[in-house]
Amino acid sequence: MDIETLVQQNKDDLAALEQIVGYRFTDLRLLQKALIHSSFAFEQAQIDKNNEILEFLGDAVLDLVIGHTLCQRFPGMREGELTRLRSALVNETHLALMARDLRLGEHLSLGKGEDASNGRNKSSILSCAYEALIGAIFEDSDYLTVESIIQRFFVPDMDSKKEELLMADAKSRLQEALQEAFNEAPSYKIDQEEGPSHQKIFTVSVFFRGESLGSGVGGSKKEAEQRAATATLAELHDVMERFSE
Numbered sequence: 001m002d003i004e005t006l007v008q009q010n011k012d013d014l015a016a017l018e019q020i021v022g023y024r025f026t027d028l029r030l031l032q033k034a035l036i037h038s039s040f041a042f043e044q045a046q047i048d049k050n051n052e053i054l055e056f057l058g059d060a061v062l063d064l065v066i067g068h069t070l071c072q073r074f075p076g077m078r079e080g081e082l083t084r085l086r087s088a089l090v091n092e093t094h095l096a097l098m099a100r101d102l103r104l105g106e107h108l109s110l111g112k113g114e115d116a117s118n119g120r121n122k123s124s125i126l127s128c129a130y131e132a133l134i135g136a137i138f139e140d141s142d143y144l145t146v147e148s149i150i151q152r153f154f155v156p157d158m159d160s161k162k163e164e165l166l167m168a169d170a171k172s173r174l175q176e177a178l179q180e181a182f183n184e185a186p187s188y189k190i191d192q193e194e195g196p197s198h199q200k201i202f203t204v205s206v207f208f209r210g211e212s213l214g215s216g217v218g219g220s221k222k223e224a225e226q227r228a229a230t231a232t233l234a235e236l237h238d239v240m241e242r243f244s245e
Contacts, residue, residue, distance in 0.1 A: 020103065022152070026141075106120065186213065188204055189205050213239055215231065
């Protein structure tokens with residue numbers, strides 16, 4: 001079965017997806033190809049007529065657009081932080097979530113075996129299909145068009161992902177800053193444990209040279225330590241001045 005036949009068969013389905021995505025294709029064959037999994041192409045004896053090349057292209061386009069957007073939105077972030085934030089936005093889990101928001105799985109052309117094994121809900125298949133969709137939009141339009149579509153999908157998540165990243169990375173960032181300035185690392189101490197064993201609340205303080213720098217509360221020691229480090233980082237300039245005197 002060739003692409004043109006599939007497009008005719010799935011015309012209403014493709015139009016519905018265009019509506020959800022918010023982009024109307026000039027060449028519907030590109031959209032259809034983005035939805036063809038290798039298992040379907042193999043069953044049709046057209047192994048090269050699948051979405052893998054568009055997936056490859058979409059992966060590169062996503063990296064470029066999201067990397068550029070992050071640089072514009074967060075000009076003060078370091079290269080390593082930008083890299084980790086971009087990775088959090090384009091990893092398999094997050095791309096699959098974006099694909100589910102578009103109900104992309106309902107529109108995929110899968111082989112019978114893959115379809116029977118819940119392939120329409122597999123994160124690996126959905127994330128690749130999402131990349132292929134982005135690649136198809138890029139092929140059908142231009143950089144500015146695909147940039148605006150990607151930003152519409154991803155910008156709402158950028159601030160929350162940034163906060164998650166900074167929270168998870170707070171301890172290492174604080175240690176790096178103090179070791180660079182004073183060649184010493186901070187330490188952490190549990191101030192308090194409250195609640196039943198299955199639902200404990202921890203209060204932890206971070207210390208440097210015997211002085212408390214900040215404290216945090218969390219449902220685990222690790223979370224409380226990260227919150228204590230985050231609180232200290234917010235006052236890092238004052239901390240640096242205090243110990244430099």
